[in-house]
Amino acid sequence: MNDALDVALRLLVVFAVFLVLPLVVGQTEHKVMAHMQGRLGPMYAGGFHGWAQLVADGVKFAQKEDVVPKDADRRVFQLAPAVALLPYLLVLVAIPIGPSEGAVGRVVDAGIFFVLAVMGVGVLGSLMAGWASANKFSLLGGLRTAAQLLAYELPMLLAAASVAMAAGTVSLPGVLNAFEWWWVPWQIVGALVFFVAGLAELQRPPFDMPVADSEIIFGAYTEYTGLRFALFLLAEYAGIVVLCGLTTVLFLGGWHGPWGADGLGWVWTLLKTAVLAFVVIWLRVTYPRLREDQLQKLAWTTLVPLALAQIALTGIVKVAIQ
Amino acid sequence: MPPIPGSGLAKGLAVTLRTMTRKSVTAQYPEVQPELPPRTRGVIGLFEENCTVCMLCARECPDWCIYIDSHKETVPAAVPGGRERSRNVLDRFAIDFSLCMYCGICIEVCPFDALFWSPEFEYAETDIHELTHERDKLREWMWTVPEPPALDPGAEEPKEIAAARKAAEKAATAAAAAEAAAEAQEDQP
Numbered sequence: 072m073n074d075a076l077d078v079a080l081r082l083l084v085v086f087a088v089f090l091v092l093p094l095v096v097g098q099t100e101h102k103v104m105a106h107m108q109g110r111l112g113p114m115y116a117g118g119f120h121g122w123a124q125l126v127a128d129g130v131k132f133a134q135k136e137d138v139v140p141k142d143a144d145r146r147v148f149q150l151a152p153a154v155a156l157l158p159y160l161l162v163l164v165a166i167p168i169g170p171s172e173g174a175v176g177r178v179v180d181a182g183i184f185f186v187l188a189v190m191g192v193g194v195l196g197s198l199m200a201g202w203a204s205a206n207k208f209s210l211l212g213g214l215r216t217a218a219q220l221l222a223y224e225l226p227m228l229l230a231a232a233s234v235a236m237a238a239g240t241v242s243l244p245g246v247l248n249a250f251e252w253w254w255v256p257w258q259i260v261g262a263l264v265f266f267v268a269g270l271a272e273l274q275r276p277p278f279d280m281p282v283a284d285s286e287i288i289f290g291a292y293t294e295y296t297g298l299r300f301a302l303f304l305l306a307e308y309a310g311i312v313v314l315c316g317l318t319t320v321l322f323l324g325g326w327h328g329p330w331g332a333d334g335l336g337w338v339w340t341l342l343k344t345a346v347l348a349f350v351v352i353w354l355r356v357t358y359p360r361l362r363e364d365q366l367q368k369l370a371w372t373t374l375v376p377l378a379l380a381q382i383a384l385t386g387i388v389k390v391a392i393q
Numbered sequence: 394m395p396p397i398p399g400s401g402l403a404k405g406l407a408v409t410l411r412t413m414t415r416k417s418v419t420a421q422y423p424e425v426q427p428e429l430p431p432r433t434r435g436v437i438g439l440f441e442e443n444c445t446v447c448m449l450c451a452r453e454c455p456d457w458c459i460y461i462d463s464h465k466e467t468v469p470a471a472v473p474g475g476r477e478r479s480r481n482v483l484d485r486f487a488i489d490f491s492l493c494m495y496c497g498i499c500i501e502v503c504p505f506d507a508l509f510w511s512p513e514f515e516y517a518e519t520d521i522h523e524l525t526h527e528r529d530k531l532r533e534w535m536w537t538v539p540e541p542p543a544l545d546p547g548a549e550e551p552k553e554i555a556a557a558r559k560a561a562e563k564a565a566t567a568a569a570a571a572e573a574a575a576e577a578q579e580d581q582p
Binding site: 106107108356 | 406408409412413421
């Protein structure tokens with residue numbers, strides 16, 4: 072009985088985090104983007120500096136009619152948003168935010184494998200949406216998503232493998248237990264590759280060709296309305312949280328920090344995640360969208376070789392210090 | 394020397410970050426009133442006490458958007474045996490702001506300082522006919538006309554002040570001269 076309660080409580084907390092953090096990131100994006108463009112952003116909803124803008128947006132989306140195109144593959148079309156969103160919830164369960172047993176939803180022994188595999192499933196939602204919509208723009212968007220997934224999953228895996236090699240384990244808490252501060256400069260190239268590849272997998276600008284609104288309307292999400300569309304958007308922000316959390320855990324030492332008491336490791340994790348989320352928004356505001364071929368070139372001629380070089384470096388250092 | 398690879402990317406990040414730390418340019422208009430420059434052309438106010446119905450404004454108006462009606466009244470002679478005078482009385486003064494192009498020629502041309510620019514700008518209407526404002530409304534807007542802005546340092550004196558000063562100086566010197574002459578007369582036995 073106690074075990075069941077424990078599991079239920081953990082899942083509830085993870086679910087709450089899953090609902091709240093993406094909204095916080097989204098609101099931050101509204102505000103940061105506005106100020107980087109010399110604007111104020113939302114100011115009315117909720118009274119104080121538009122804090123409830125995304126809640127209002129959610130209410131609006133919920134009121135809209137849920138349209139399924141006549142020629143669409145109905146079942147697949149309706150299922151796609153859930154497939155896009157749920158994997159991030161699953162990943163969140165495995166990310167440790169503190170050193171104690173209670174600071175992780177569920178300790179998964181093959182944590183890195185689990186996390187990367189499940190994150191790949193999220194992209195499947197876009198593919199399903201693109202194929203099932205019976206719309207040429209959706210199909211183009213879906214195909215671009217597929218190409219992007221193929222190109223960027225590889226460097227992401229290689230960069231994560233480098234950390235696993237360094238730590239000698241594929242468990243996420245295991246990686247953090249083995250962490251030393253000099254891992255940050257040692258793995259910095261891998262961190263950059265992982266972060267950039269993650270951005271591309273989330274289809275965040277400057278890697279948002281699959282939804283390039285000036286070229287293919289909104290890519291795979293063109294035909295979506297109402298709540299299902301909102302779920303796709305939520306998936307993007309949940310993806311930011313998960314990517315930043317994973318980068319923190321794998322490369323930036325998670326709960327380790329220069330100061331702070333033992334019980335406050337989770338503050339470090341959240342702080343690092345928040346800074347990375349800010350960087351994600353910052354990059355979106357700053358850079359224009361890459362062209363489709365530039366995207367492929369970046370992945371295959373830059374990120375993959377860099378990731379391989381990082382693995383070589385990790386191997387050499389690992390052998391040298393043993 | 395060729396630029397360091399990636400320096401352009403860093404520059405872009407610096408630009409957005411710098412912009413974020415600056416004050417944003419958004420004007421929160423209904424909550425915060427805009428700070429208008431002096432001599433703002435918001436609306437035209439009528440100081441009807443100064444109007445002599447000379448019709449110059451209505452005739453100079455390029456849009457023909459000023460409507461003036463008047464009649465003549467006879468004023469009885471001020472002194473016994475004098476002549477009766479006739480005087481123009483303003484019946485209607487209206488400006489159609491749906492036609493007005495805010496050129497300000499009427500204000501320039503008014504010889505009696507009866508028309509003024511007011512910075513008031515919130516007089517939108519839902520019907521275009523309601524944009525023709527009559528003299529009572531135009532008179533009300535006179536209360537919103539600001540003081541004329543101060544002259545630039547070192548600027549030429551305004552003509553009327555210069556004339557008044559000259560006249561005062563002349564009177565003062567004349568008075569001084571008269572006094573001196575009187576004193577001189579007293580001194581002589």
